[in-house]
Amino acid sequence: MLPGPTNVPERVARAMYVPMINHRSADFVDLYVPCIEKTKQVFKTEGDAVCLSASGTGAVEASVVNLVKKGDKVIVPVNGEFSNRLAQMIEWAGGQTIRVETKPGVTATLDQVREAFDNNPDVKAFYCVWNETSTGTMIKYLDRIKDLTSRNDAFYVVDGVSIVGGEELEMDKWGVDIAMTGAQKAFAAPPGISPICVNERTKKYMMNNPPDTMYFNLPRYFRYYDESKHTPFTPALPLLYAYNEAMDIILEEGIDNRIQRHRTCSAALYAGLSAIGLTPFANEDSRSTVVIALNYLPNLEDATFRNTLAKEFRVLVAGGFGNLKGKVFRVGCMGEVHRYHVMRTISAISSTLAMMGYDTDPEAGLKVASQKLSSL
Numbered sequence: 001m002l003p004g005p006t007n008v009p010e011r012v013a014r015a016m017y018v019p020m021i022n023h024r025s026a027d028f029v030d031l032y033v034p035c036i037e038k039t040k041q042v043f044k045t046e047g048d049a050v051c052l053s054a055s056g057t058g059a060v061e062a063s064v065v066n067l068v069k070k071g072d073k074v075i076v077p078v079n080g081e082f083s084n085r086l087a088q089m090i091e092w093a094g095g096q097t098i099r100v101e102t103k104p105g106v107t108a109t110l111d112q113v114r115e116a117f118d119n120n121p122d123v124k125a126f127y128c129v130w131n132e133t134s135t136g137t138m139i140k141y142l143d144r145i146k147d148l149t150s151r152n153d154a155f156y157v158v159d160g161v162s163i164v165g166g167e168e169l170e171m172d173k174w175g176v177d178i179a180m181t182g183a184q185k186a187f188a189a190p191p192g193i194s195p196i197c198v199n200e201r202t203k204k205y206m207m208n209n210p211p212d213t214m215y216f217n218l219p220r221y222f223r224y225y226d227e228s229k230h231t232p233f234t235p236a237l238p239l240l241y242a243y244n245e246a247m248d249i250i251l252e253e254g255i256d257n258r259i260q261r262h263r264t265c266s267a268a269l270y271a272g273l274s275a276i277g278l279t280p281f282a283n284e285d286s287r288s289t290v291v292i293a294l295n296y297l298p299n300l301e302d303a304t305f306r307n308t309l310a311k312e313f314r315v316l317v318a319g320g321f322g323n324l325k326g327k328v329f330r331v332g333c334m335g336e337v338h339r340y341h342v343m344r345t346i347s348a349i350s351s352t353l354a355m356m357g358y359d360t361d362p363e364a365g366l367k368v369a370s371q372k373l374s375s376l
Contacts, residue, residue: 001345002318003133003291004162005184005191006335008242012189015245016238023237029229031240036225038247039195042255043164043179045171047199050221051243053236056161056182059194061089062216063157063178064127066206070094072124075116077101077108081134081321086127086159098123104135104324105293107286110144117148125155131163134321136293136330137286138163146175155202161185161194165250166262166290166334177202183239186262186290188335189246192239263289264375265342266333272346272369273331276353276360281328290334293320295327297358302326305352312355313348339373 021027032051039049052059068074068090076087077100087097100108100116117123126149131138142158149156158179160169166186171179178198184191196218198206203222210219220232250258266289270280273294281293296302302319306329309315320328331345346369350362 001331001341002316003330003332004182006188006332008188008190009249009336011249012242012245015241018241021237023234024230031244033229035240035244035247038251040197042247042250043169043171043197044173045197045199047197048203048222049195049197050218051240052194052196053192053239054194055191056194058216059180059196060086060159060161062196062218063180064089064093065211065213065216066218067125067155067157067178068093068095071096073098073120073122075100075113075120075123075126077113077128077139079107079135079137080104080132083129083132086129090127105137105282105286107137107139110141114148117151121152123154125157127157127159129159131288131290133162133291134324136282136288136291138288143170143174149175163290165258168259171197172199183243183246186334187246187250189243190239192236193243261338261376262333264373265337266290266292268342268369268372269331269333269345271372272342272365273349275368276346276350276362276365290332292331292333293328294331296329300356302329305356308355309348309352313351315345315348339376342369342373
């Protein structure tokens with residue numbers, strides 16, 4: 001129950017057990033083209049897609065080094081570890097960040113973002129971490145940002161590493177220019193493949209303004225794909241087979257059905273864990289549907305709790321980052337998560353707390369969770 005890597009279905013794992021192929025062959029084209037087309041379906045875009053052999057951070061960095069130039073103004077909401085890292089990447093690329101900072105557990109409001117646009121009419125781009133996994137928060141107004149970026153045709157970039165495939169994304173409809181994710185999150189595939197989607201106008205900008213980098217040089221990927229359906233560098237071939245299979249599972253379930261399943265399981269986890277006496281860290285209007293961050297009970301020691309939970313009940317959850325280390329723990333609700341995972345997690349956490357001397361009400365937690373899960 002980590003916020004990634006998530007559980008990988010056996011069907012996806014088995015897809016990797018194939019003979020090695022030549023990445024400059026027709027066999028590779030037969031593998032890679034479906035990966036690209038299925039990725040575009042999930043992101044709901046007619047633009048270009050690249051399946052980078054990298055972690056999610058690699059895809060985020062690729063978006064930055066291919067778009068941000070020295071002196072460019074970029075608006076970035078910052079409220080946790082990953083949004084702060086994003087701002088740092090932009091600054092290291094020479095950009096000037098306008099940080100819309102809020103305390104951990106609270107996302108910037110649309111009015112705060114609008115004010116940043118009002119004060120910076122020459123802004124080059126708006127970047128955001130859609131789902132801040134370090135604090136369990138999520139931006140819930142992505143569909144309204146294009147009203148702001150359209151003022152001066154600023155670029156709109158969404159870091160969806162931990163949430164694409166688990167929440168609704170309408171890339172073209174919402175006017176998103178670049179979006180990316182990591183396969184090991186809501187896609188329920190092994191780590192190492194990170195797709196990034198780029199629309200036509202942004203592709204044109206990148207082709208006319210190529211970056212001073214080699215591996216994350218997106219124009220090179222675009223050219224190789226347009227010319228031969230290949231990649232410029234050797235990709236992680238076994239992982240692409242797994243990724244392709246994971247895409248099939250997503251499309252077989254149906255994107256809308258998958259999103260609703262994630263939302264239902266999230267509501268059950270919030271309700272069930274609250275009923276046994278835990279409190280969510282994030283403000284209610286900022287809470288993520290794929291990462292549930294919970295405050296520790298008084299004097300509950302982080303490592304002891306999580307180690308007991310893992311050793312005695314085989315349930316893995318994540319600790320906190322930075323200043324939140326030892327203060328919160330985080331439960332992933334993404335990928336293959338279903339009724340079984342939710343009920344077992346609530347039961348295991350309640351039992352672990354009881355073993356450590358805390359009064360809990362497991363029956364109440366399981367009852368309210370079961371009610372929330374009734375539609376599954």
